[in-house]
Amino acid sequence: MPSEPHSARRVAMPADPAMLERAAGELAAFAAASGLTGDELARLDLALGEVLANIVAHARPVGDAERGMVELRLSAGPDAVLVTVEDRAAVAAVDLSAVSMPAEDAESGRGLALALAVLDGFAHDGREGGGNRWTLRLDRRRG
Amino acid sequence: MNVTVTAHDGFAVIRPSGRLTMVSAPQLRHAVDDLVGHGTSRVVVDLAGTEFIDSSGLGSLIGALKATRLAGGDLRIAAAPEQVRTVLRLTNLDRVLRNHPSAETAFDAE
Numbered sequence: 001m002p003s004e005p006h007s008a009r010r011v012a013m014p015a016d017p018a019m020l021e022r023a024a025g026e027l028a029a030f031a032a033a034s035g036l037t038g039d040e041l042a043r044l045d046l047a048l049g050e051v052l053a054n055i056v057a058h059a060r061p062v063g064d065a066e067r068g069m070v071e072l073r074l075s076a077g078p079d080a081v082l083v084t085v086e087d088r089a090a091v092a093a094v095d096l097s098a099v100s101m102p103a104e105d106a107e108s109g110r111g112l113a114l115a116l117a118v119l120d121g122f123a124h125d126g127r128e129g130g131g132n133r134w135t136l137r138l139d140r141r142r143g
Numbered sequence: 144m145n146v147t148v149t150a151h152d153g154f155a156v157i158r159p160s161g162r163l164t165m166v167s168a169p170q171l172r173h174a175v176d177d178l179v180g181h182g183t184s185r186v187v188v189d190l191a192g193t194e195f196i197d198s199s200g201l202g203s204l205i206g207a208l209k210a211t212r213l214a215g216g217d218l219r220i221a222a223a224p225e226q227v228r229t230v231l232r233l234t235n236l237d238r239v240l241r242n243h244p245s246a247e248t249a250f251d252a253e
Contacts, residue, residue, distance in 0.1 A: 018166075020165065024195075042226055042229075046197060046226075049197045050198060053165045101233075104235065104236060105209065106202075107203075107205050109198075110202070111197070111198040114197070114198055118233070
């Protein structure tokens, strides 16, 4: 299994539903090139998909700007795998510390709770004037 | 994603293949609503070919489950791969959507 100490990939794509499939493909290629385990890939696949679905469903443009781009950055080192997702939409009203798994009969609202459940670190930061950055971290289990 | 529907004796089987996400979840929901609308409210969703499910996919299963029960039937899932079983467990849905070994036996007496 290839295990380069650090590998990174950056890709920008339009913030539309098609980016879910595209990002999943980018992630799978990155995982293969960086020697991620099947478990690491599965967890990131789910968490990244939920973040992107959240952007597709809820992102509002700033002013009258057209629907923006989303930039994805993937990096893997010996200790952690990091994925950041940035958009230029209005700052999302998200409080990850208040996220919990909804009741059995709910038909929505599980996305961020699922991402929290599979990640070792998960943060959302809003930038003044617009823009969101989501940071997804997996700690690598060695031994 | 592809969705195929087959009729059986007393129930129908829906087979979504590929990734069941916000892009494809409406297709599954539509297939179930179509069956219920035509009088088939006992439905098995055979997940053997579903390589990935997210919260939108789960939401469509829960919505479809409610639709079948409202019509006096039920929705059961079968042959769920590991990723699907993991996501069901993480969302505490593994009891309300209990995985059955095969679509053909999902409605057998328990």
